[in-house]
Amino acid sequence: MSFLRASITPLSTLRRRFYSNLVNIVEVGPRDGLQNEKKVAIPVPTKVELVNRLVKAGVTNVEAGSFVSPKWVPQMGGTADVLKGIDRQKDVHYSVLVPNKRGLDDLVALLDNNPSDIPLTDEVSVFTAATDGFNKANLNCTVKESLEKLAVVTRTALDRGLRVRGYVSVVIVCPYSGKVDYKRVREVAKELIDMGCYEVSLGDTVGQGKPHQVGEMLEEVKKAVPVEKLAGHFHDTYGTGVANVLAALDHGIRTIDASVGGLGGCPYSPGATGNVATEDVLYALQGSPYQVAGSNNGTIDLKEMVNIGWWISSELGRPSASRVARAVRAKEERHKSRL
Numbered sequence: 001m002s003f004l005r006a007s008i009t010p011l012s013t014l015r016r017r018f019y020s021n022l023v024n025i026v027e028v029g030p031r032d033g034l035q036n037e038k039k040v041a042i043p044v045p046t047k048v049e050l051v052n053r054l055v056k057a058g059v060t061n062v063e064a065g066s067f068v069s070p071k072w073v074p075q076m077g078g079t080a081d082v083l084k085g086i087d088r089q090k091d092v093h094y095s096v097l098v099p100n101k102r103g104l105d106d107l108v109a110l111l112d113n114n115p116s117d118i119p120l121t122d123e124v125s126v127f128t129a130a131t132d133g134f135n136k137a138n139l140n141c142t143v144k145e146s147l148e149k150l151a152v153v154t155r156t157a158l159d160r161g162l163r164v165r166g167y168v169s170v171v172i173v174c175p176y177s178g179k180v181d182y183k184r185v186r187e188v189a190k191e192l193i194d195m196g197c198y199e200v201s202l203g204d205t206v207g208q209g210k211p212h213q214v215g216e217m218l219e220e221v222k223k224a225v226p227v228e229k230l231a232g233h234f235h236d237t238y239g240t241g242v243a244n245v246l247a248a249l250d251h252g253i254r255t256i257d258a259s260v261g262g263l264g265g266c267p268y269s270p271g272a273t274g275n276v277a278t279e280d281v282l283y284a285l286q287g288s289p290y291q292v293a294g295s296n297n298g299t300i301d302l303k304e305m306v307n308i309g310w311w312i313s314s315e316l317g318r319p320s321a322s323r324v325a326r327a328v329r330a331k332e333e334r335h336k337s338r339l
């Protein structure tokens, strides 16, 4: 009997092992993807349609916008209207970025005036960086000063029943101060967790990181923060986005930020391109030991994401930056020309 007990793996362990290969995607296209758009002012209905279509494709975590200063980031100016316009679905997290108490106060006023039973959002993201150089450009204050402000924002948001996600930018290279000290990334991530963030997303804002650097950085941060509370956020400037995602998964990360059509860039990271394209991540993980979680038959529909990426990119007057979307489109064209 004791032999039997020893040889049977408990159901909870089996479940954990089975589910541990589930990968969550945080779709950041409507926020990180659009915030840096210089060519056109993106109308609110387009942003709303983008969010709705992403959710229909199976996305369950989507960044819908930011409550930041419209003087600093004009494209995020209409976020309140975007939140009001979304066809909200249960079990989907529509999060917004909040840099300070003013942003949170604006959001809370909006939530208080929402006549619907379904809250406009249940999550805010607070953000800081691993270097003062980047933080001063992005938030007009040092990392220490921003952590003090974010502690107030986080406490207030938690008291209001919102969950709070944290970001650390420039975890590998900083456009203002060069190579980043991973110990500093660890300290800042730990402070965000200690103040109440349920998860911290580690951003290669510049998109210059390489897989081995991602691994080294993560091993340092994991000394202070459990890997289940970490997410990876990789810009694809040097074409290492998917490789960095795979490296992060190998190091235990199970939440990945990605942007449909590879949209985006940070206004304060000169030259950085968009996030790794969601389509490219979905394609790379197909048939792998990892399974992407989502609400469309349990996952996110790659074909639909390709269509959305092409649609929103055309609204911005350019082709999709996703390699997979381009390959799929080229294949379709070849097929059509044969008919």
Ligand SMILES: CC(C)(COP(=O)([O-])OP(=O)([O-])OC[C@H]1O[C@@H](n2cnc3c(N)ncnc32)[C@H](O)[C@@H]1OP(=O)([O-])[O-])[C@@H](O)C(=O)NCCC(=O)NCCSC(=O)C[C@@](C)(O)CC(=O)[O-]
Pocket (backbone or CB within 6 Å): 032, 035, 066, 067, 068, 069, 070, 071, 072, 073, 097, 099, 100, 102, 103, 104, 106, 127, 138, 139, 140, 167, 168, 169, 170, 203, 204, 205, 233, 265, 266, 267
């Ligand atoms: C934080 C501030 C406002 C400080 O900027 P500041 O100039 O130091 O702020 P201030 O407190 O002196 O206020 C200046 C003016 O802004 C207003 N203001 C002040 N706060 C707000 C607010 N929340 N919403 C609306 N308005 C606001 C305030 O009322 C005032 O208005 P005025 O009196 O001049 O008319 C500014 O630096 C800012 O908005 N920065 C946002 C930068 C940003 O959004 N960056 C992109 C997102 S982060 C990112 O992309 C990286 C990430 C997350 O994706 C991860 C990665 O890739 O690494």
